[in-house]
Amino acid sequence: MDTILVVNAGSSSVKFQIFAFDGGGRPERQIKGQVDGIGSRPRLRAANVKGDKLVDRDFPADSVRDVPAALHVAGDWLREEQRITPLAVGHRVVHGGPDYDRPVVLDHGVVARLERYASLAPLHQPHNLAPIRSLMTNLPNLPQVACFDTAFHRAHGALADHYAIPRRLHEEGVRRYGFHGLSYEYIANALPGTAPEIANGRVIVAHLGNGASMCAMKAGKSVESTMGFTALDGLVMGTRPGQLDPGVVLYLMAERGMSASSAQHFLYRECGLKGLSGVSNDMRELEASADPNAAFAIDYFTYRIGLNAGMLTAALQGLDAFVFTAGIGENSSSIRARIAERLAWLGIALDPVENGRHASRISSAGSRVPVYVVPTDEELMIAQHTVALIWKHQPGQKRESAS
Ligand code: AMP
DSSP states (O other), X not given: OEEEEEEEXXXXXXXXXXXXXXXXXXXXXXXXXXXXXXXXXXXXXEEETTOOEEEEEEOOGGGOOSHHHHHHHHHHHHHHHSOOOXXXXXXXXXXXXXXXXXXXXXXXXXXXXXXXXXXXXXXXXXXXXXXXXXXXXXXXXSOEEEEESSGGGTTOOHHHXXXXXXXXXXXXXXXXXXXXXXXXXXXXXXXXXXXXXXXXXXXXXXXXXXXXXXXXXXXXXXXXXXXXXXXXXXXXXXXXXXXXXXXXXXHHHHTSOOOHHHHHHIIIIISHHHHHHSSOSOHHHHHXXXXXXXXXXXXXXXXXXXXXXXXXXXXXXXXXXXXXXXXXXXXXXXXXXHHHHHTGGGTOOBOHHHHHTTOSBOBOTTOSSOEEEOOOOHHHHHHHHHHIIIIITOTTOOOOOOO
16 A cells, blocks of 8 residues: 655654555554654654554664754654655645645745745744755655645635734735644544534634644634734743733843843743743643642633633634644643633533543533534644645656655
């Protein structure tokens, strides 16, 4: 059976998955792995779909210095020990800029264009693009596809897309893009099967993980997002503050002498649940903690979600359903219950038993707005896009395997 490799590359780790597919069928996940500790303590780990460990191996720091080297290590292991030579690669690329509203087959021209968006996502875009460039050089005939976190939101109307700043900055790319688009697209595609009665309605999807945002969807299309120009805006996250008066950043720079790069580090790494609690960025640890600041951080997290849900309900002019997804949304019944309490004014009420067992529909029979838990799968979304783009539209594509 043919396979494709799905790559999600960050600054210090590369996550990868192998999907098998035949013809027009849905790709089936085979292997999940990652190389982390790039440049410090490189480690390759992978498991099959049942969770059985396939490899757990350390490498000398010198041998895996950067993201392309990490992908190379994974490719060598796949080829030499698993006998897998993927026929195409699908990449998660955080920013598609103003132009890309769907996945795209990569060539040098597209990569050059995507490089221009590095300044819009400096922490992610360069790491996403580095392995693409390296594979293009080493395996020029290997088909590669980029799937963007911004693409699903590109159909937003002008009101949702603008900031109230001079228009020339909008033209330059300073826009409200929105992120987590692959997750929302997966949910939009899953809803007709999971909850057909609401799939065409007005739905808020809450992607609550280490990164967190909410999307207002109308008939499966994004109309508004809590995230904007960068993935800093909107909800409180593990280490990011969410919505913040820009005056705070001016204060940090003018009064506390922070440089742009230290402000960036502060905003991406030191704020959010971590900064507020002083305990952890991890919701499980906060829920287990007896520290009152941990309790406050959780309260604040749910309070801000409630406020933002009100905003998105206004954007949708009503609400037909609410969906939880991602690490916290899929796994924490207590956080879901707290959020539902804050949304009681919208007519939301949970069934504690269904919520406790993480059922698909967790609202009570009397809830005016039904509430669902839908596990997300961004990698499957990338795999599906890659198969569709490479094999449906270019069936005669010359094939070259990844290494
Ligand atoms: P993600 O970024 O989607 O992987 O989500 C990571 C977040 O989900 C972290 O804050 C975890 O603590 C949180 N999470 C995962 N499982 C649970 C759980 N059972 N209860 C509470 N939070 C959880």
